[in-house]
Structures are given as C-alpha cells and as structure tokens.
Amino acid sequence: MASGSDEGMGGLNVVLLGAPGAGKGTQAQLIKDRFDLPHIATGDILRAAVAAGTEVGLRAKAYMDKGELVPDEVVVAIVADRIAEDDCADGWLLDGFPRTVPQAEALDRTIAEKSLKPIDCVVYLSITAEAVVERLSGRRVCPNTECGAAYNVETMPPKAEGICDRCGTGIIQRDDDKPDTVRQRLETYEKRTSALVARYRDAGVLAEIQAEGTPEEVSERVLAELGSVE
Numbered sequence: 524m525a526s527g528s529d530e531g532m533g534g535l536n537v538v539l540l541g542a543p544g545a546g547k548g549t550q551a552q553l554i555k556d557r558f559d560l561p562h563i564a565t566g567d568i569l570r571a572a573v574a575a576g577t578e579v580g581l582r583a584k585a586y587m588d589k590g591e592l593v594p595d596e597v598v599v600a601i602v603a604d605r606i607a608e609d610d611c612a613d614g615w616l617l618d619g620f621p622r623t624v625p626q627a628e629a630l631d632r633t634i635a636e637k638s639l640k641p642i643d644c645v646v647y648l649s650i651t652a653e654a655v656v657e658r659l660s661g662r663r664v665c666p667n668t669e670c671g672a673a674y675n676v677e678t679m680p681p682k683a684e685g686i687c688d689r690c691g692t693g694i695i696q697r698d699d700d701k702p703d704t705v706r707q708r709l710e711t712y713e714k715r716t717s718a719l720v721a722r723y724r725d726a727g728v729l730a731e732i733q734a735e736g737t738p739e740e741v742s743e744r745v746l747a748e749l750g751s752v753e
C-alpha cells in the first residue's frame with residue numbers, strides 16, 4: 524500500500540474509519556498498545572464533555588442522543604488542538620474522526636499548517652448493517668471516563684457479570700445504542716461518512732479490512748496491514 528509517511532518524522536499516523544459498531548474502539552485498544560500511540564476518539568472526548576457538563580458537552584448531547592453528527596466546527600477544533608500536543612509528535616491514532624468531507628479537509632489543513640507528518644494509513648473496517656445492529660445491541664461500556672472499556676454480552680463479556688474487568692465499575696448500555704438511534708447512526712454514516720472511503724482510497728492510504736469474524740481475527744488483519752506500513 525502506498526504510504527504518506529516521510530522517513531525520520533516520527534511514528535505512525537493512523538485513522539480508523541468505519542460504520543458505528545464496526546469495531547473501531549475494540550481495534551484501537553490493540554493498535555495503541557502495539558504501536559504506542561495516543562488514542563484520540565472523538566466519541567469518547569464528546570461523551571466525557573457531556574458527563575462533565577461543559578459548554579461543548581451541552582451542545583454535543585442533543586446531536587449524539589439523536590444519532591446525528593456534532594457540527595464540524597466543534598469536532599475540528601477539538602482534534603486540531605489535540606494532535607498538536609507533544610504526545611502526538613511520534614504518531615497518533617484517530618478513532619471516529621474525520622467523519623465528513625469538511626472534517627477530512629480540515630485535518631489536511633491542520634497537518635499542513637502545523638507541519639505535521641501526513642496520514643500513513645486509514646484502516647477502514649468494512650461491515651454489514653446487520654452485523655452492526657447485532658453488535659451494538661449487545662454492547663456494554665464502562666462509564667468511568669478514565670477507563671471506557673467496551674464489552675459485548677454475547678461475544679466479549681466481562682469476567683464478572685456487569686462489572687468492568689479493568690476498574691470494577693458497573694458497566695452500562697450507551698444511550699445511543701438503543702435500536703432507533705442505531706438506525707439513525709447508520710443512516711448518518713451512509714449519508715455523511717461513507718464518501719471518505721473513496722477519498723482515502725484515491726489518496727493511496729486506505730487499507731480495507733473485513734471487520735466480520737472474531738475480534739482476534741480482525742486484529743490479525745489490522746496488524747498485518749499496519750506492519751507493512753510501519
């Protein structure tokens with residue numbers, strides 16, 4: 524696969540792209556540990572802002588509850604500040620951003636303006652709508668914003684029922700994982716995000732990964748792809 528990296532300019536810059544429930548968060552845990560990258564998940568940042576009751580959180584909540592995207596300018600500002608921080612100098616892992624063409628354009632501008640290394644690889648987790656609905660109905664998450672671990676009652680249950688393995692907090696269902704909101708999120712993905720697949724394929728940085736199969740099987744495919752970029 525073609526790479527946008529320049530030698531000697533730090534580690535990997537990776538974007539995780541895919542429908543809601545494709546497994547971005549699950550694979551992100553593995554990638555960030557394997558490549559020692561800061562994990563920047565806009566969904567997690569926005570949920571933390573909602574929980575903290577900040578101005579951004581109050582604005583974002585109305586959109587998130589409906590399964591719609593938070594306005595581009597809100598998310599773009601968050602990510603532009605975050606990837607300019609010192610811990611991102613040796614690479615970063617973006618999860619859930621960009622999600623619209625204007626967000627992708629803004630990311631390109633940030634990279635150019637701050638003279639950052641370009642994206643090395645966009646890992647596109649490809650999955651059917653049926654599989655998404657099945658996964659999200661079984662998802663449970665740790666509400667502790669310091670932890671945020673994700674489980675699935677069918678495929679990845681915690682060791683003790685209802686309790687996070689990592690921090691011992693009681694796990695919950697996300698508000699936006701209710702069936703009507705999941706349907707809306709899928710529609711939003713098709714309308715506003717799916718165009719990014721062609722954009723990054725044309726740029727020569729897309730790695731399309733079949734996201735069905737066990738989490739371990741998917742991880743093997745992702746690591747094989749990133750190993751060839753590294």
Ligand code: AP5
Binds near residue numbers: 545587598621735736
């Ligand atoms: P966000 O939190 O980013 O949600 P999402 O993209 O809808 O993705 P999910 O977190 O639902 O799924 P995932 O792909 O991470 O899958 P996971 O690994 O958890 O965004 C939430 C909201 O915030 C958006 O709707 C929007 O309003 C707002 N927002 C965020 N970013 C934004 C942006 N850039 N612009 C505007 N608004 C933004 O897996 C799902 C389930 O499946 C889990 O239960 C997991 O255990 C299970 N699972 C994972 N892999 C497998 C497997 N291989 N086999 C079986 N089960 C599996």
